[in-house]
Amino acid sequence: MRRHIPLRRRPVRNAVIAGTAVLAAALTACSGGSGGSGDAKGGADISGAKKAEISVNLTGQQAKAGEPVKVTLAGGKLQQVRVTDGKGGTLAGKISADGRTWTSDRNAAPGTTYAVEAKDDKGSTAKAGFATAAADKVNKLTLVPGNNSTVGVAHPLSIVFDHPVKNKAAVEKQLKVTTSNNTEGSWGWMEDYSGKARVDWRPKEYWKSGTKVSLNADLNGVDSGSGWFVRDYATTVTIGRNQVVKVSLDNHHLKVYRDGAAVKDIPVSGGTPGGDKASWRGKAVLMAKEGTINMNSETVGLGKAYNKMVDYSMRLTWSGMYAHAAPWNADYFGNTNHSSGCIGMSDANAKELYGMVQPGDPFEITGDDAKGTQALNNGYGEWNLSWEQWQQKSALSGASTAGAAGTAGAASS
16 A cells, blocks of 8 residues: 655655655635634644645556556645656646546556656645656557558558557557548458558548548557557558549450549550469559569569569559559550469550559459459458458457547646
8 A cells, every 4th residue: 555645844845755746735824803812923723734645556667567647636636737758748648527536548658757747726736756667579560651641542551560469459449540521441450461460441432532641559558469569650641633443354454534534545464364374353552653673473473484674563462463564465455364463554555554643543453364352461452341341350349430530638637
């Protein structure tokens, strides 16, 4: 049981004893009239005055991280509590209805020094301090899209973690999406193509062009189950023009639609049907425009079929399906699928398409000449799931969330 140690009656000062801070009660002298002997000198009778006392649940230099900071007042009411870390950050929190306790909204992070300053309803203040034990293992993440980027209408918010995430629900609760138009969406967990843990936030439908999107991953102090997060992450994204690319493997054409109207029609040749060289069907998302790159069939399990430099390369999957220039395949554009899995076209058409598309544009690939539907984690395959199926990928019972503007908790009151 913590000891509450009152201050002696002397000029107010702050006391910190084993994590317990004491507030000296403010004493106000009462002016006397022609009253009795008790106020002959105009002073208040303070013989029964009660001192105020507070205590902090975390103490010492090796306090346990991952718990909220709680400040408790023995008598009276708390007026204000401020908890700051050694880097100048502030833990927001709330005072209880009875005014006796203040609890931080977020957990204390590992390896962090904290200062606590409290004020009661009499105007007295006190300070306390503690430090949390360092993390034995740290989990980090990679967040896509990058900050201040502009992406197409199908690009999800995607997070890949360095270490496994066992406490998925606890992590997901700290991932806050804010949009300029209350876009409905949901998080979904999967194993990334790299084998690491991954969670994406996908809207119910394609984004609306012009939407402003912010993601705040308030993870500092959260235990992933295989390592602590020791910082927060954030990114802000703008959704670009409304553009969809439709590829028909049966008709051997690629069409670009902007705001619903066709603006470009390109004859193409997809993957050779009937084996591993066939293309994937489904709703793929343009992951990156990679320009001129070396494509080696041995890196994708196709033996020594090819090894060449390829221009205007636009990545659609992690497994190596691209849209790109393929002048060596010119006889087949518009009539036959005869590539090693990619969507090939002439140099001129590839150059023009490369200039038109943006990362995040959906490539909707249809047709019988395919080897199946793109997998969920092979790039951004979430659009191949129904909305209901996608919601079930959430660690929070598949509940969707509207990316509306939120409010941060106040640091004091």
